[in-house]
Amino acid sequence: MGTAVGTVEDCREMFEGSAQTSVTPSSPTNQIGNPVAYKLVRVSGDGRLVPATDEEILEVNETDMLIASDACQTVGYLATDEENLEVNETNIHIASDACQTVGYLPTDEENLEVNETDMHIASDACQTVGYLPAEGIPSRLSHIESSEAINSGLLQSDNVRPYTDQYYEEMLQKVEQEERLGNVHGSQVPSTPPDANIQFSNEEKFIKEDQAHYEALLQEPISFSSNVQNECNMNQSDMIEPYSNAAASPKETALSEAAQKPDFSRVRGEICLDDLPIKALQETFRATFGRETTVKDKTWLKRRIAMGLVKSCDVPATNLTIKDNKLIGKQEKSNVITNVVSKDMGDDVRATKPKDAPSSTDHVNATDHYYASEDYSSEQRDAKRVRKPTRRYIEELSETDEKQQNDKPMIPSKDQRSSEKPEVRSISVSSGKRVAVTRTVSLAGSEMKVPYVSHVQRSRPRENIMALMDYHSSCLEDRASPAESNFSLTPSQLNNEVVKRDLVVESTSRPVQREFATSDKNNEEHILSVVDQDMEPEHIDSSGNSSDDMGLPITQGGALRRKHHRAWTLSEVTNLVEGVSKYGAGKWSEIKKHSFSSHSYRTSVDLKDKWRNLLKASFAQSPSNSMGSLKKHGSMHIPVQILSRVRELAEKQSLVPR
């Protein structure tokens, strides 16, 4: 992948070439004269940039790319790859007077998640490259800032070579320095004093750094602050590593590896034990990534942990890079990249790898690691395409992530962003049916439209919804501009950073389910209410039941109701009870067919559920006969007689089960 950046020149050319087809081509060229291109692409095997396709389930929340420049050529891009990618809160801000500036955040592999990635590049440099390959999951909160004095912000890649070692050194020093200065700051504060102590000796610094790093790692990364610190450190050493190699003495490498060790040892043993309870896995996850997780999916957890250990999301896909990775630690991060890239070409990159691996350093646990990862990968292979963590989990995760983001982290960032945000968001319909939400951002005098990349397009909606959608769309066809009126985004929606696209057109869209009243929900609710009201008379008429319209769900008063909620009416309950007595509990489809022919909206599952509830109610009420019926709480008061009837039926069924 990394090879995509071959040279800045190439990169620029690619962008210019593809700028025409970009989803939201920015056109600030007139006023500013800056050819700035932003494009969502992925880097294919041969290093070419391929526009992101629909198939890729892409989830990019809150992606900012602010590029302001007096530069001749400035390129910022965020490349993504594979399905299920999740990039939350990714900011790439580039302000530069540079000649050629490239901000570049390529990511790879499935289920990768990059949260809170900031890339700030402010530079007067001649050639500035900010490059964040996100294979390393642990660098979740990676934060890259470089400012004026930096000539090169090249990070984590030796694939881009047109830079001298001097660049690296200066850059590294700079970053370190920033780290020191901004030790406390969780984020922003972009431009820090550029010229203080740049001439430190590398060695001293690295050693110090690593010691600090080591100490930091020894502590449980529980608190957020230490979290940030840790991750920053990790990230930093990540990017330092490859280059320190050249100029640094072996002991440094050893040191840094030692620093890395605690992490490994903490998890290494556990990775073999797939039988760990989820709790433990979660713990491990936390130890590895420094954050909590609520995911309960074992497979997912294991895989994530493995990925974290390997610092590569390459884990599941193939096994080719994992082992080495584990051995050498992060040393061959670049290796991974190259491997991934040249997977297709099939040549052994390690052999041709320009950099010699520090094989002299300790390999005490080498075999262990090897086996662990082998086991793991084989396990993966056995499990085939392991059932995807189940959307539920994924969502759960992202949800918690969002919470995390909203809670503590990045307050400064928020400030900055909000200060920049008073922009105008607009919906522009571009190529085909796609609706792209963009917002115009102005920064340092140059403006550009930034696509509000987002997604939420997983799975199919439930049948009901689909029907509703169809209905709704047909309704809208009579009016003007169906799509737009359908998707006129409310402010809350925009704030929520959620864009539903192709809702009507694509059968795969599905509303996110959240607990709180999200915009999605509102939107849906609205649609639902419309349809419901339309459906209601129908069933009333056919059923001829006087008390049937009780369940009409009116959406109002901001009551966040369930998506499809229809209160069970008394008549329905009696119908159900009768049906059960006739056909027996469990013959829900039968009951539905006979006793609920008129109430089409009650599915057999509904009946089953209701019956379950009835049973619960009846038995709960039976001990003290008075309490149940007097229950002022909750929904309808089911007459005691019915409850008793239910109970008696239940007993009958249970005693005579088939």
Added chain:
DNA sequence: CTTAGGG
């Protein structure tokens, strides 16, 4: 598709 259960 239908049931059974967990959430």
Added chain:
DNA sequence: CCCTAAG
């Protein structure tokens, strides 16, 4: 109610 796993 919703979602899934099993028949």
